[in-house]
Amino acid sequence: MKETITGPIEAKLEQAWQVGIKKIYAGIAQFPGGLREIAESKDGRYFEESYESMLDFYHIGCWVPSFFTGWALIAYESSDDRSLLRWANGLQGSYEKKVFEHADNTMHDLGFLYSPYCVKLYKLIGDLNHRKTALRSAEVLASRYVVKGEYLKAWGRMDENDPSSWGSGIAIIDTMMNLPLLFWATEETGNYYYRDIAIKHADMTMKRMVRPDGSVYHAYRFDSDTGQPVGGDNHCGHSVESYWARGTTWAMYGFAIAYRYTGNRLYLETAIRLSEHFISQLDDKIVPVWDFRLPEQEPDHRDSSAAAIAANAFMEILRFDPGNVLLKEWTDRLLLKLSEEAYTDYNPDCPGLLQQSNGKRMYTIYGDYFFMEALSKRLSKPLTDCW
Template identity: 35%
Template sequence: MKLSKHLLSCSLISILLLGCGAEKKEITVKTNSEIVLDQSVIKINEALKALKTTDSFPRHIVKGEKDWRLVGVRDWCSGFWPGILWYTYEYTGDAEVKTAAEKYTASIKTIAYTEAEDHDIGFQVYCSFGNGYRLTGNEAYKDIMLAAADTLATLYNPIVGSIHSWPSKQEYPHNTIVDNMMNLELLFWAAKNGGNKKLYDIALSHAEVTMNNLVRPDSAVYHLGSFDNKTGQFIRGVTHQGYADESMWARGQTWGIYGFAVAYRESGRTDFLETSIKLTEHYLKRLPKDGVPYWDFDDPAIPNAPKDASAAAVAACGLLELAELVKDNKLQDKYRQEAKRFITALSSKNYLSGDANNALLLHSTGHHPKGREIDEPIIYADYYFMEALLRLEKLENSNHLALIK
């Protein structure tokens, strides 16, 4: 396997042994994140070989099975597998993986040019084409992303001031879910890269409405906010994937942490930063000892409730993002150390899949109330785990290089 220049330059750490007449010796050392990345690359290539088509995408693995169950391009999870392949290419420089990433990414193009069904356009397109454009500069990818941003923006209701996240849920005239915070990055990106400047305003307004209505006084978040689509008035907050309306659904909290951090990065709005910090501190305060949350912090079945490794992976990415944004050195160090703790926990034998199946991580929970994807490998857990590992690997190697200069 061909290694990228980045890997070759960053995985060699020079340790100089100095003494009376001693020669300088160079010892090759790999960081823990590189070791886990190497293992993950092997697993991803094994999964890739087991897949036969490029227009169906891994979603989850049923207990006792080895291979991924597949979904079509319209599924909200379709963008995560090509995103994982792009992350693998970023780390290895493997031309075959790049080719596979291009093929799976191409299948998602249709999302950008068909009527918007829900907010998940960001997950589908930004994770696939976004990573592809970042790594290759392919101008065709840029055009598709700009079209996808325009399509996502058609769901914006100016009376409410937010995107209609789930139009299919007729019981709520206009709904905005916390997951939607993650899809604003596509709009922010498009506004800066040739798209309509109104896309920035839409993203900003959506984040503000979410902050003012879905973030509760206890610093947890509602999964869904219901609004009157004619007056814009907030009606109530509810859950769909959490234990109860007022409970703390783990993955929803991490969507908020990461999403508001990105909203601050793109807008400079300090209230978004403060919101991300507030959600983070509440999350950290309630975590179990191993750093991987139960699917909902208020499930009365705890400690016998299922965990959600995907929430821990999203949290790791969110905290590494947040650490780059806060000015306080103590907070920077705290959030980096907590993110590293989550990644270390997920990298243990308790959560890595090993030989069990073709996924990277075990023990994620998708939709507990409906009994779907409970305590199973789920593709977005692997996606954010790869993102977190790459972020940590770059951070660790930049620190090592600084020490030896």
């Protein structure tokens, strides 16, 4: 696809990026105040009446709000519109309260919450309060480390000792994208405690969750008493032995970032191997099926969020493997396809950006965020890395 490396692709991607900037203003205008879980939406209207019924920010299951605040910070960097910065900064108290007063009611997704918000804001404006809160979130995340098994427990409170409780002994592939918070904490403090835990979890993921063929399990279960491996598990893909597309992209991006922080070639090689196998599963529709191993009778709904995350993963790998022609080509193929009207919603008044996310034909705030992050990188917009 030679058109992926010529001028017209930048023009098309610029159109999608520009509407994404307009949409964050629409979203902020419609934001009713008070951070909550921003649920998937059929029509992209994230903040209509259903918003008030969503999980409170301090609920253990809340993990996506920073993709909204992080999107605003992406827009701020390119526009230098300080109203965006003031709006995002005004939510600081909620982030502090979550990890200083409600730390027991958190899960592994602290990286998704605090890297695009506190880490990013600290890098942008140098506010030591954001640094303090981000380091506290890394401390809370590190407390989820289970020595017997060498993994970060994904779900459930850490003071739950019942082996039959929800989340007992479970590690999940998504956690690879929460490890950057721990790596950052070590770089910021010089304390290798955080880095060592991140490395232990990444190594476990390579050993237990990456299959020999380059596909991945969504989850892996350990005996919560002994730490002995039990086997693959699933909570997001179609089945235990299926091949969940978005989970693969979390791993691709996470291992590439882990290489950036550690220099461990095994992480880069794993990211490349996962990416190549991911690409081998793509068909002429370009955007991946939400699970690559669906039974024939299942509808092959697409997951645009997985495509957006994959594009970011490819560009992260290309920082260290710039001659990888396959990943260059597929970065452009994915982003160009996502910029089509079948996927990008070009109505500037609708907060949702990316359609057909998560295999359920929904808009998701994380799909929107990672699409904007990928577009910003590909178009060389100002972008401070939060991961």
